[in-house]
Amino acid sequence: MKVLVAVKRxxxxxxxxxxxxxxxxxxxxNVKMSMNPFDEIGVEEAVRLKEAGTAxxxxxxxxxxxxxxxxxxxxxxxxxxxxxxVLTEAELQPLAVAKLLKALCDKEQPRLAILGKQAIDDDSxxxxxxxxxxxxxxxxxxxxxxxxxxxxxxVTREIxxxxxxxxxxxxxxxxxxxxxxxxxYASLPNIMxxxxxxxxQVTPEALGVDVAPRLVILKTEEPPKRQGGKKVASVQxxxxxxxxxxxxx
Amino acid sequence: MALLVxxxxxxxxxxxxxxxxxxxxxxxxxxxxxxxxxxxAKPAAEAAAKVGGVAKVLLAEDAxxxxxxxxxxxxxxxxxxxxxxxxxxxxxxxxxxxxxxxxALLDVAQISDISGxxxxxxxxxxxxxGNALVxxxxxxxxxxxxxxxxxxxxxxxxxxxASIETVPGAGSAGLSRxxxxxxxxxxxxELTSARVIVSGGRGMQSGDNFKxxxxxxxxxxxxxxxxxxxxxxxxxxxxxxxxQTGKIVAPELxxxxxxxxxxxxxxxxxxxxxxxxxxxxxxxxxxxxxDYGIVGDLFKIVPELDAELAKRQG
Numbered sequence: 001m002k003v004l005v006a007v008k009r010x011x012x013x014x015x016x017x018x019x020x021x022x023x024x025x026x027x028x029x030n031v032k033m034s035m036n037p038f039d040e041i042g043v044e045e046a047v048r049l050k051e052a053g054t055a056x057x058x059x060x061x062x063x064x065x066x067x068x069x070x071x072x073x074x075x076x077x078x079x080x081x082x083x084x085x086v087l088t089e090a091e092l093q094p095l096a097v098a099k100l101l102k103a104l105c106d107k108e109q110p111r112l113a114i115l116g117k118q119a120i121d122d123d124s125x126x127x128x129x130x131x132x133x134x135x136x137x138x139x140x141x142x143x144x145x146x147x148x149x150x151x152x153x154x155v156t157r158e159i160x161x162x163x164x165x166x167x168x169x170x171x172x173x174x175x176x177x178x179x180x181x182x183x184x185y186a187s188l189p190n191i192m193x194x195x196x197x198x199x200x201q202v203t204p205e206a207l208g209v210d211v212a213p214r215l216v217i218l219k220t221e222e223p224p225k226r227q228g229g230k231k232v233a234s235v236q237x238x239x240x241x242x243x244x245x246x247x248x249x
Numbered sequence: 250m251a252l253l254v255x256x257x258x259x260x261x262x263x264x265x266x267x268x269x270x271x272x273x274x275x276x277x278x279x280x281x282x283x284x285x286x287x288x289x290a291k292p293a294a295e296a297a298a299k300v301g302g303v304a305k306v307l308l309a310e311d312a313x314x315x316x317x318x319x320x321x322x323x324x325x326x327x328x329x330x331x332x333x334x335x336x337x338x339x340x341x342x343x344x345x346x347x348x349x350x351x352x353a354l355l356d357v358a359q360i361s362d363i364s365g366x367x368x369x370x371x372x373x374x375x376x377x378x379g380n381a382l383v384x385x386x387x388x389x390x391x392x393x394x395x396x397x398x399x400x401x402x403x404x405x406x407x408x409x410x411a412s413i414e415t416v417p418g419a420g421s422a423g424l425s426r427x428x429x430x431x432x433x434x435x436x437x438x439e440l441t442s443a444r445v446i447v448s449g450g451r452g453m454q455s456g457d458n459f460k461x462x463x464x465x466x467x468x469x470x471x472x473x474x475x476x477x478x479x480x481x482x483x484x485x486x487x488x489x490x491x492x493q494t495g496k497i498v499a500p501e502l503x504x505x506x507x508x509x510x511x512x513x514x515x516x517x518x519x520x521x522x523x524x525x526x527x528x529x530x531x532x533x534x535x536x537x538x539x540d541y542g543i544v545g546d547l548f549k550i551v552p553e554l555d556a557e558l559a560k561r562q563g
Contacts, residue, residue: 120378158487166426168425169425214388221384
């Protein structure tokens with residue numbers, strides 16, 4: 001079966017972000033960018049399905065400016081077979097991304113689409129569920145285990161009280177949680193090989209999707225700073241302070 | 250204008266996050282209706298009817314809703330939504346699973362994880378693990394929203410007297426099937442509503458050592474949480490995780506034990522009223538947000554703290 005994975009280019013998770021002084025957003029110039037960590041887990045899961053003989057082809061999709069091709073190359077180096085880049089300079093919100101992915105799924109007809117549960121930049125946690133809705137497919141969010149059995153997928157999900165297992169009819173959308181797997185590092189030979197793998201480029205216009213943002217971002221600000229840093233010397237002092245100063249015990 | 254809150258419940262009772270979501274609906278303003286979709290969910294509907302500020306409870310009983318599968322529940326919400334200006338659910342695993350599906354079917358944006366209300370169409374929400382706050386305005390006719398519980402003090406669970414109206418279920422589309430669940434059993438309070446939380450990190454070294462924290466938690470009436478590192482290492486189950494991609498908490502007192510304070514962990518607890526950090530590394534970033542830090546070996550300090558609390562409790 002064919003598997004489609006979506007990979008987003010985001011500010012690297014190790015970077016401490018800076019809010020722009022004019023409140024128009026977060027500084028992205030000269031900042032290290034990487035694949036969204038949850039999407040790496042998605043690519044890894046797809047590659048494992050291929051290694052197990054369950055998946056036959058893995059298509060990695062990314063959307064945004066030209067530089068998104070680097071993110072697709074990373075997926076190709078991990079083991080994806082080919083890429084699709086939706087080229088646009090427009091701001092893409094989750095609903096627009098889901099519509100673009102739907103258009104690609106209509107064309108590519110994968111049996112499974114794997115997305116990260118959230119992107120670590122906007123923390124929206126929406127796109128996978130929206131894609132499933134638009135396609136009329138089943139969905140399993142926050143997956144920590146996947147088993148394909150014929151025309152069904154058995155997915156264990158991380159929920160607030162523990163774990164839940166659901167059985168999905170394929171085709172389906174699955175979003176990844178942290179414990180699904182540990183993504184591999186691409187080897188040098190695989191990085192070289194990835195350079196030869198094909199990446200198709202399309203535009204939202206060619207896919208017939210209106211990507212106009214629905215939400216207007218009025219301003220971006222820094223959160224109030226917490227005043228911490230006080231130390232206490234002993235357990236007795238700590239308990240005294242919690243009782244008499246903070247009055248929380 | 251009326252607003253619809255999608256209740257999170259287990260058919261017998263409401264989950265506390267529902268109360269915070271009702272509070273967010275009150276902050277927006279308008280008549281508040283609560284949808285309880287479930288199977289044999291009358292007790293949950295009766296609980297919802299008592300919540301302060303709720304005008305009406307819609308009870309949809311259908312075997313399809315027993316486990317609140319997103320595909321079937323979203324179909325029901327989409328049917329009801331056109332009568333409302335806002336549809337809200339908690340930004341919990343439940344709400345995050347269902348609401349984007351609702352939004353996409355309505356062809357509207359979702360406003361995720363709001364922590365503040367500026368006006369009926371403008372909201373504040375954290376991005377980048379809470380390292381920035383954005384103010385967003387929605388131009389959609391129906392606003393589909395998930396609510397960060399810590400942003401809104403819970404609505405009173407008692408005092409309301411809403412009517413309960415039965416609405417027909419929409420059945421099951423048969424796309425997915427609930428197979429089973431492994432839920433953590435605990436006598437301690439839930440993480441997201443606990444007044445005190447004791448959390449352990451990689452410094453705990455093993456799952457067995459979490460017994461030290463459990464003893465402490467029992468003396469404080471606290472819930473036990475963990476950092477991502479402790480969950481990834483297999484010390485404790487996933488539902489213990491506090492952080493950007495785990496649970497967001499804001500208790501009166503948060504005691505971080507053996508937690509270094511990675512950005513993604515701080516994102517989940519930095520709105521706590523009082524933070525205590527116990528760590529042997531005095532350079533650990535957790536101390537920068539802690540109101541009271543103790544530098545030292547947790548295996549010595551935690552038992553001492555436990556004994557001191559026991560002594561004072563007599």
